[in-house]
Amino acid sequence: MQLNSNIHLPGFEAFTIQKSEEVDGIYYLHVDREVKNHRCPACGAYTSNVHDYRVQKIQHTRIFGRQVYVFYRKRRYVCRSGCGKRFYEDNPLVERYQRQSMEMKQAVAMELIHGKSFRDVAHRFDTSPTTVIRRFDYITAPLLDETQTLPDVIAIDEYKGDAGGETYQTIIADPVNRKPLEILADRRKETVKNYLRKHGERVKMVVMDMSHSFKAAVDQALGHPIIIADRFHFCRYIYWALERVRRQEQNAFDDYDRKKCKRMKHVFYKQPETLTDKQAWYLERYLQKSAYLKRAYQLKEAYRLWFETAKENGSKHLGATKAHLYEFYDLVRESGVTEFEQAIGTLQNWQKEIMNTFGFELHNGYIEGINNQTKVLKRNAFGFKRFDRFRAKVLLHHQYKKLDIRVA
Ligand SMILES: [Zn+2]
Structure with a gap:
């Protein structure tokens, strides 16, 4: 099958498809952009003087169920104002030095956040688990909304996450807005206490199970707030x-x-x-x-x-x-x-x-829901054994539950 050059392909609006071919069930698209005035990044002058071309091979998301590789004939301009700077044209398809299109990276990121295993995501995007794990590690820091100051009311519960060599983790949640705020690596009193000392200055009420170690951690770190048994x-x-x-x-x-x-x-x-x-x-x-x-x-x-x-x-x-x-x-x-x-x-x-x-009239029943979701995660545990990934996965999944995101 030939993809006609005037067919509309998502992500390629700004490109001309010069040629498309299918080899062994894989589409190869040959694309470029029209010559356009560009602003020199060094001196700010405008130029449309073409210096040369480089072909960049990029993996893209599947189209019509087929794997897609793009050969992007990328143009370099040269500044004519006398500065002589050479630079690549702008493009919405791929970042420098990358082998996957931005569309592809975005789709992978959404899947990584929304509850599939690394193995499954890798399989569906025709790439390796190592690649998607690297991608996950890369996107987590900029996306995670880290809680610095805990709200007035918090809930604490243990959490059977089986991550980082510990059976139990501790989850700190917001029972009013029903969202997880932090996952701690274990459920030890010292761990909980140290965390609350750092972030809990505003906390006045704590909903929790009847664990003496949680109660001691809360009392010692927060100076006897109101405790509510769940x-x-x-x-x-x-x-x-x-x-x-x-x-x-x-x-x-x-x-x-x-x-x-x-x-x-x-x-x-x-x-x-x-x-x-x-x-x-x-x-x-x-x-x-x-x-x-x-x-x-x-x-x-x-x-x-x-x-x-x-x-x-x-x-x-x-x-x-x-x-x-x-x-x-x-x-x-x-x-x-x-x-x-x-x-x-x-x-x-x-x-x-x-x-x-x-x-x-407070309780933390919804944490059970988070726990159930984690069970699904654990069945697909590959890659989530590491505590930092486990933590990022649970928090991101809940933070971006209802939101579409753009990943840089
Ligand atoms: Zn210049």
């Missing part, structure tokens, strides 16, 4: 308690029910109103088999009622929320379900921070 994290203690009871109790069931109960475990966590008849039947069956499991289940439901009411009460009826929480503690103590007694021990230790959740 609701997802404290609710987990109750669900874990029920989970432990279920596992232990089903062990006493016969073989069939033990396996079935394990498979049907979701019926214990779903809201009872939303269970199908079949699910409700199984739930009832297992609760009948173990009085201890039944007590644990009822406690979980009592907790859920407290939690839903507390959310509705919000900041207006904190007193009622607190009184209701004490009633729940009493229920647990009377029940003798030790797994739940342990769980409320944790809730009591963090009670002030838990109550703050409702007082300030």
Whole structure:
């Protein structure tokens, strides 16, 4: 197939296609520009005196599904004002000394930011993983919007990124505008503390899980700001308690029910109103088999009622929320379900921070979304094992989620 010279090709508006040929499924385009007045970069005089030509071979993005190479016959002008300067013509196709067109580099950059693996991007742009990794390293510094001063409200969470030889990283996020601000290399207290000391002078509130090391880091670096326990994290203690009871109790069931109960475990966590008849039947069956499991289940439901009411009460009826929480503690103590007694021990230790959740109506649930996105990243981990790349990848992906960018 011949590409006609007056066909419109994106990126070639300023060029004349002198010749096009297809060899073994690859397009070769031979292009140049018209002679034009250019301003001498040395003395500022105008010239259209041609000095000579050099042919530059450039890889371009695919067109009609075919690989494209461009032979650009690049013109050099010579200044005639007496300065004698020789210089290349302007062109919107390729930068000096580059072997890929700007269009190609731009397309690669967008793909690198938007969640594909290096290997995949390399494959789709007919280039090598090393080349796209080099490109990624090159674009990250100018594109990344580095957070210097943290906002008034931040969220801290651990983050299972498996990067730089550490299983866990720490993510610092903005829970109000829902965006990640920083990823720290590990979750050690010293790491978090040092970072907050440097960037946290404005921070007044911190949403976090119930980690003593985070709390100590925050208190020491920021001088006891308001700490808000994240609701997802404290609710987990109750669900874990029920989970432990279920596992232990089903062990006493016969073989069939033990396996079935394990498979049907979701019926214990779903809201009872939303269970199908079949699910409700199984739930009832297992609760009948173990009085201890039944007590644990009822406690979980009592907790859920407290939690839903507390959310509705919000900041207006904190007193009622607190009184209701004490009633729940009493229920647990009377029940003798030790797994739940342990769980409320944790809730009591963090009670002030838990109550703050409702007082300030803040949480960091959206970080879970970031975590899920990272799982996809990890499946395509090639190249992202290095911490600096991992960090850049996560931050860039979120910063440019809704934006189109121009990459220089
Ligand atoms: Zn000149």
